[in-house]
Amino acid sequence: METTATHHADMHRDDDASKIGMWLFIFTEILLFGGLFIVYSVYRFRNPVAFHIAHQELSITMGLINTIILLISSATVAISISAIQKKDRKMSMMMLGMTLLxxxxxxxxxxxxxxxxxxxGMYPGSDLMTMLSHGDMLFFSLYFFMTGLHAVHIIVGMVLLSxxxxxVRNGAIHSTRFVLLENSGLYWHLVDLIWIFLFPLFYLIH
Structure with a gap:
C-alpha cells in the first residue's frame, strides 16, 4: 500500500515538473516571437509607406482562412483534453485527429x-528581392522568416499531437494521466496565439 502511494506521489511530481518545463519553454518562445514583433514594429515605424505597399501583395483571404482554421483547431484540442478527463477516449482521439487535419x-x-x-520570383535571396526598395525587402524578409518559423512550430505541434x-489510442494517456496531451495542447494554443499576432501585423494593419 505504501509502495503504491509512493508511486503515485512520484508520478504527481513528474507531471508537475513536466508542466513547469512546458511553461518555461512557452515563456522562451514568447520572448523569441516578442522580440521579432518588436523588430517588425521598429522597421514598420521607419518604413511606413513601403510596408503599407508591400502588405498589399499578401492575400487577406488566405490569412483569414488560416486564422479561422487555427482558432477551430484550438477548440478541438481543448475538447480532446476535456474528453480524456471524462474517460471518453474515442472523442479525444477524434478531436486530436481533427486538430491534425x-x-x-x-x-x-x-x-x-x-x-x-x-x-x-519573390523569395529570400532572389533577384527580384534584391531589386526591391529597402523597406519592401525588409517587409518580405520578415514575412518569410516569421511565417516560416511559425510553420516550423506548426510541424512540431503536429508531431506532439500525433x-x-x-x-491515447494505446491507453498510455488516460483520465488520470494526461499531462503529455495537456502539454501538447498548451503548445498548440501558443502556436495559435502567435498566428493571432502575425495575421494582423502582416495582412491587416495598413
Whole structure:
C-alpha cells in the first residue's frame, strides 16, 4: 500500500515538473516571437509607406482562412483534453485527429501562398528581392522568416499531437494521466496565439 502511494506521489511530481518545463519553454518562445514583433514594429515605424505597399501583395483571404482554421483547431484540442478527463477516449482521439487535419490544411494553404510568391520570383535571396526598395525587402524578409518559423512550430505541434494521439489510442494517456496531451495542447494554443499576432501585423494593419 505504501509502495503504491509512493508511486503515485512520484508520478504527481513528474507531471508537475513536466508542466513547469512546458511553461518555461512557452515563456522562451514568447520572448523569441516578442522580440521579432518588436523588430517588425521598429522597421514598420521607419518604413511606413513601403510596408503599407508591400502588405498589399499578401492575400487577406488566405490569412483569414488560416486564422479561422487555427482558432477551430484550438477548440478541438481543448475538447480532446476535456474528453480524456471524462474517460471518453474515442472523442479525444477524434478531436486530436481533427486538430491534425486542420493543421495540415493550414500548411497546405501556406504552401500555396508561398508558392505563388515563389512562382513570381519573390523569395529570400532572389533577384527580384534584391531589386526591391529597402523597406519592401525588409517587409518580405520578415514575412518569410516569421511565417516560416511559425510553420516550423506548426510541424512540431503536429508531431506532439500525433504522439499524444498514439498514446491515447494505446491507453498510455488516460483520465488520470494526461499531462503529455495537456502539454501538447498548451503548445498548440501558443502556436495559435502567435498566428493571432502575425495575421494582423502582416495582412491587416495598413
Amino acid at each position: 486542420f493543421a495540415l490544411i493550414f500548411l497546405v494553404n501556406k504552401y500555396f501562398e508561398w508558392g505563388a510568391k515563389f512562382e513570381h 504522439v499524444s494521439l498514439f498514446k
